[in-house]
Amino acid sequence: QITLKESGPTLVKPTQTLTLTCTFSGFSLGTGGVGVGWIRQPPGKALECLALIYWDDDKRYSPSLKSRLTITKDTSKNQVVLTMTNMDPVDTATYYCVHTIYYSSSHWFDPWGQGTLVTVSS
Amino acid sequence: EIVMTQSPATLSMSPGERATLSCRASQSVSSNLAWYQQKPGQAPRLLIYGASTRATGIPARFSGSGSGTEFTLTISSLQSEDFAVYYCQQYTNWPLLTFGGGTKVEIE
Numbered sequence: 001q002i003t004l005k006e007s008g009p010t011l012v013k014p015t016q017t018l019t020l021t022c023t024f025s026g027f028s029l030g031t032g033g034v035g036v037g038w039i040r041q042p043p044g045k046a047l048e049c050l051a052l053i054y055w056d057d058d059k060r061y062s063p064s065l066k067s068r069l070t071i072t073k074d075t076s077k078n079q080v081v082l083t084m085t086n087m088d089p090v091d092t093a094t095y096y097c098v099h100t101i102y103y104s105s106s107h108w109f110d111p112w113g114q115g116t117l118v119t120v121s122s
Numbered sequence: 123e124i125v126m127t128q129s130p131a132t133l134s135m136s137p138g139e140r141a142t143l144s145c146r147a148s149q150s151v152s153s154n155l156a157w158y159q160q161k162p163g164q165a166p167r168l169l170i171y172g173a174s175t176r177a178t179g180i181p182a183r184f185s186g187s188g189s190g191t192e193f194t195l196t197i198s199s200l201q202s203e204d205f206a207v208y209y210c211q212q213y214t215n216w217p218l219l220t221f222g223g224g225t226k227v228e229i230e
Binding site for chain 1: 123154156158164165166167168171177209211213214216217218219220221222223224
């Protein structure tokens with residue numbers, strides 16, 4: 001059974017850097033074809049894919065946020081970390097960690113972590 | 123970027139009724155489309171991938187159809203637990219994976 005759980009601050013100040021950690025079980029990022037992504041959802045709004053990282057350390061970012069995002073993995077710890085710089089109130093959202101697959105165009109997300117609400121406010 | 127447009131924004135239905143949700147892509151995504159269900163306070167759950175394949179454990183009352191730019195999610199007989207928000211997602215344009223704005227299925 002695959003599970004993912006997000007952790008990190010619930011409140012950050014404008015201009016600060018957000019660091020979120022996804023800790024997962026039931027799979028390994030050392031296995032070919034496996035990926036982990038971060039998706040966010042502002043309150044009452046739709047979903048936005050932020051970043052993806054794969055078993056071979058291939059990293060992909062949302063073009064509109066690329067300059068602010070960094071995604072890394074620690075295969076031995078079963079963790080993926082997302083950092084987002086220069087946080088703004090518009091970045092207030094629930095941030096989800098997701099499991100995905102690279103092969104055969106299987107780029108859907110299943111399962112999802114429970115999500116963590118991050119509020120940006122002074 | 124491929125823009126996904128869902129309609130209607132809200133669907134008011136009664137339990138037992140058949141619900142039909144639409145998702146349109148700004149350009150062809152072939153059959154590279156997934157549907158998710160999100161209940162209040164919960165993470166989205168994968169329902170359908172490949173436009174029509176149900177994910178593991180998803181009841182048969184959920185079905186997906188379409189290809190190219192027009193897709194439909196049908197719930198054959200709404201159960202109380204089906205009232206939720208539904209999102210479509212295209213994955214043909216990897217890594218620019220995009221979601222629709224969602225359709226809320228509410229109790230009439």
